[in-house]
Amino acid sequence: MRQLIAGNWKMNGLRADSLALARALAAGLEQPAGCDVLVCPPATVLAAVADALAGGGVMVGGQDCHPEPSGACTGDVSAPMLRDAGAGWVILGHSERRLGYGESNALVQEKARAAVAAGLTPIVCVGETEQQRLSGNAETVVAAQIDGSLPPGFAGVVAYEPVWAIGTGRTASEDDIVAMHRCIRSQLTETLGEAGAGLRILYGGSVKPAGAAALLALPGVGGALVGGASLVAADFLGIVRAAG
Numbered sequence: 001m002r003q004l005i006a007g008n009w010k011m012n013g014l015r016a017d018s019l020a021l022a023r024a025l026a027a028g029l030e031q032p033a034g035c036d037v038l039v040c041p042p043a044t045v046l047a048a049v050a051d052a053l054a055g056g057g058v059m060v061g062g063q064d065c066h067p068e069p070s071g072a073c074t075g076d077v078s079a080p081m082l083r084d085a086g087a088g089w090v091i092l093g094h095s096e097r098r099l100g101y102g103e104s105n106a107l108v109q110e111k112a113r114a115a116v117a118a119g120l121t122p123i124v125c126v127g128e129t130e131q132q133r134l135s136g137n138a139e140t141v142v143a144a145q146i147d148g149s150l151p152p153g154f155a156g157v158v159a160y161e162p163v164w165a166i167g168t169g170r171t172a173s174e175d176d177i178v179a180m181h182r183c184i185r186s187q188l189t190e191t192l193g194e195a196g197a198g199l200r201i202l203y204g205g206s207v208k209p210a211g212a213a214a215l216l217a218l219p220g221v222g223g224a225l226v227g228g229a230s231l232v233a234a235d236f237l238g239i240v241r242a243a244g
């Protein structure tokens, strides 16, 4: 399966910056990439970015959604709203939401159901904290996140993002990445049956162009979820090119 390189712009970018970034990506990808390419801008500029990228090789997604399609949920954005704005994907259960907003596995699972019902492909993030890794619990924590966060029949993407590697410039060792991806694959087949065997598993956590080719060549790595480096067109394109 083709690798997926997904950019998470987080809470960055006013309209002009976001459109400039989108146009730079489109211009840099005039030749079709050898992988799937996705950017997830803030909800405020999602429609504008989707319009700017329409018909090209870069797909667009949201960064979170509410489990309900509409209602009295001040400040939230629903999955059908993301779809209506031009998204085809949505990141769910990012550690910045699990830890910053207390999102549980059960809530992430509800959101994943809502995303699929709205026609979005969910990217469900999992990953251990540094404390959990140091205490030898990384695989148990991640397996429980997979088991609790994915609805039956899940047909999306899983992103393994060790919390301590996000935005820190530290990346997990190649051995740890391979071991965790193997653990995730085995949990996916246990939770989802045969369907779990073919799902893409991304790595995320301080992925930069240097080192991306080696990372993406590791067994079991189906792409990358990229934060900081996705805000710089040349860096993100460098990672896309490293994927083939």
Ligand code: PEP
Binding pocket: 008, 161, 165, 166, 167, 168, 169, 204, 205, 206, 207, 225, 226, 227, 228, 229
């Ligand atoms: C992320 O937030 O999903 C992420 C991987 O960020 P960074 O690449 O900046 O570590």
